[in-house]
Amino acid sequence: MTPRLEIRSADALPERARLAAARLSDRPISPLVLGSGVWAVDLVALILLGVLLSLLTSASPFAYRLAYLGAIAAPVFATLLARSQRGYDLAALRDPVAALARLLLGWALTMLLAAAVGFLLGVDSSGARQWLVAYAIVGIVYFLVSRAFLARLIARWSRSGRLERRAVIVGGGADAAKLIEALERDPTSGIRICGIFDDRADARSPDEIAGHAKLGTIAELVAFARVARIDLLLVAFPTSAEERLAGILRQLFVLPADIRLSALGSRLRLAPRAYSYVGEVPFLDLLDRPISGWDALAKRCFDIVVGTLALILLSPLMFGAAIAIRLDSPGPILFRQRRFGFNNEVIEVLKFRSMYHHLTDPTAKVAVTRDDPRVTRVGRFIRRSSIDELPQLFNVLRGELSLVGPRPHAVNAHTADRLWEEVVDGYFARHRVKPGITGWAQINGWRGEIDVPEKIQRRVECDLHYIERWSLLFDLYIILVTPLRLIRSENAY
Structure with a gap:
C-alpha cells in the first residue's frame, strides 16, 4: 500500500526546508x-x-x-x-x-x-x-x-532567480555527491539544485553533500516541491535498487514534476536514445510531468478561445439564472468556495448560489443530499443541469481552472468522516494538472453525492485515465458530450 503523506503544507516542513523555499523567487519562468x-x-x-x-x-x-x-x-x-x-x-x-x-x-x-x-x-x-x-x-x-x-x-x-529549472536530489551519500558534481560542471544547464531529500539519517546520508543541505525526508519533499515549484526530481540511486525506487515513485508520482533516475556509474549500456540529458548528464526517464511545454500552451489557448466563446454564447442563460436566484431567495447571486487546484494550491471557485444564503456551506462540511432542505427551488434546477457551474468560466479565463480536467474538490471534502485523500491512495495525483469545469469522470456518470468510498475511487480512476490520455481532441470530445450526459444524469441534486 502507498505510504500516507502527512506533510501537506509549508508550515509542517523542517525550518531548513522552509528557509530554502522562501529564498526562491515566487515568479519563476520556465x-x-x-x-x-x-x-x-x-x-x-x-x-x-x-x-x-x-x-x-x-x-x-x-x-x-x-x-x-x-x-x-x-x-x-x-x-x-x-x-x-x-x-x-x-x-x-x-x-x-x-x-x-x-x-x-x-x-x-x-x-x-x-x-x-x-x-x-x-x-x-x-x-x-x-x-x-x-x-x-x-x-x-x-x-x-x-x-x-x-x-x-x-x-x-x-x-534574480526567476529563470531556472528547479531540481532536488532524491537520495544522499556518494551517489548524490557524484550527481551534484557532474551537474555543476556544466554552468549552461540552467539547473538550480534546491536541496537534498533522503529518508536515511545515518553516516550514509550526511546533512550536507557537495555543498548542498539535506532538507528533509521523502514525505517532506512532496510539500517542499509544491511550495518551491520544483521542476525536476533527480533520483540518485543505483538502478539495482528496484524496491527502494518503487517505494519512492509511489510517493512522488502525485507531483507535477519530471522524475529522472541518474545513469551516472550505471553498468547498464542502453542505446543513446534511451537516455535524456540534463546538460551532459544522462538520465533514465521515470515519469514525465503531464500536459507540459507545447501541450500546456495549446491547452491554455484552447481554454481562452473556447472559454471566451462559451461566455459570450451562454451570457443570456447566465443572466437569466442570476435574475431567478435573486427573485427566489435573498442573498448574493454568486457563491465562493475554497477548493484544491493545480499542484494542490487552494483556489476560490465561483458558482451560482443554489442554497439559502444563511444555510450555505463554504467549507463543505455537510454534503448535499437528495431533497436537501438547504437547496432553494431554483437551486435544485441549476444544480441538476449544472448551470450553477457556469460562473467558473471566469476561473478559466483567470487561469485557475481549465475547461476540461479533474473536478476541483472542496478542501474538506470527505466521506463518512474520512478525507478523500485518506480514502484513495494517490488521490493528490489528480492535481498534477489544472482542474476543470467538466471532465472524464463527469461524463461517465461519477458526479453528484459521494456517500460511499467507491464513488470517489471511481472518480479518481477516471481523472488519472484522463491525465494519461490527454489530447486536445479528447478535451473537445468531453466538451461536446457533456450536455448530453447532463440530460440523463440522475446523481446531481
Whole structure:
C-alpha cells in the first residue's frame, strides 16, 4: 500500500526546508515556456515584417501576392529549422554569440531557397526581387537586435532567480555527491539544485553533500516541491535498487514534476536514445510531468478561445439564472468556495448560489443530499443541469481552472468522516494538472453525492485515465458530450 503523506503544507516542513523555499523567487519562468515564447515572437515578428515590406516594395498585384506568401512561408521554415538545431534552448538564448551563426545561416538558407523557388516559377518582377533582398537584410537585423536584447533580459532574470529549472536530489551519500558534481560542471544547464531529500539519517546520508543541505525526508519533499515549484526530481540511486525506487515513485508520482533516475556509474549500456540529458548528464526517464511545454500552451489557448466563446454564447442563460436566484431567495447571486487546484494550491471557485444564503456551506462540511432542505427551488434546477457551474468560466479565463480536467474538490471534502485523500491512495495525483469545469469522470456518470468510498475511487480512476490520455481532441470530445450526459444524469441534486 502507498505510504500516507502527512506533510501537506509549508508550515509542517523542517525550518531548513522552509528557509530554502522562501529564498526562491515566487515568479519563476520556465525555460521551456521561454523558448516557446521566443519562437512565437520570432514567427509573428518576421511575418509582420515580411508583409510590411511586401506593401512597400511590390508594385504589381502578382508580385505582392508572391511576397505575401513568402512572408508567411519563410519565417515558418526558418524558425522550425532553428528549433531543430536547438536554437530556442535556454543555453542558446543565454549565450546568443555561439548560436547566432547557425541562426543567421538558417535565415540565409531560407532566403536562398525562396530565390530558387522564384526562379523555378519564372518570377522576373523587380518588385519581388527588391522584397527578397530587403527581407533578407531586415531579418538579419531583427535577429541581431532581438538576441542582444534577449540575452540581457535573460541575464537579469537569471540573477534574480526567476529563470531556472528547479531540481532536488532524491537520495544522499556518494551517489548524490557524484550527481551534484557532474551537474555543476556544466554552468549552461540552467539547473538550480534546491536541496537534498533522503529518508536515511545515518553516516550514509550526511546533512550536507557537495555543498548542498539535506532538507528533509521523502514525505517532506512532496510539500517542499509544491511550495518551491520544483521542476525536476533527480533520483540518485543505483538502478539495482528496484524496491527502494518503487517505494519512492509511489510517493512522488502525485507531483507535477519530471522524475529522472541518474545513469551516472550505471553498468547498464542502453542505446543513446534511451537516455535524456540534463546538460551532459544522462538520465533514465521515470515519469514525465503531464500536459507540459507545447501541450500546456495549446491547452491554455484552447481554454481562452473556447472559454471566451462559451461566455459570450451562454451570457443570456447566465443572466437569466442570476435574475431567478435573486427573485427566489435573498442573498448574493454568486457563491465562493475554497477548493484544491493545480499542484494542490487552494483556489476560490465561483458558482451560482443554489442554497439559502444563511444555510450555505463554504467549507463543505455537510454534503448535499437528495431533497436537501438547504437547496432553494431554483437551486435544485441549476444544480441538476449544472448551470450553477457556469460562473467558473471566469476561473478559466483567470487561469485557475481549465475547461476540461479533474473536478476541483472542496478542501474538506470527505466521506463518512474520512478525507478523500485518506480514502484513495494517490488521490493528490489528480492535481498534477489544472482542474476543470467538466471532465472524464463527469461524463461517465461519477458526479453528484459521494456517500460511499467507491464513488470517489471511481472518480479518481477516471481523472488519472484522463491525465494519461490527454489530447486536445479528447478535451473537445468531453466538451461536446457533456450536455448530453447532463440530460440523463440522475446523481446531481
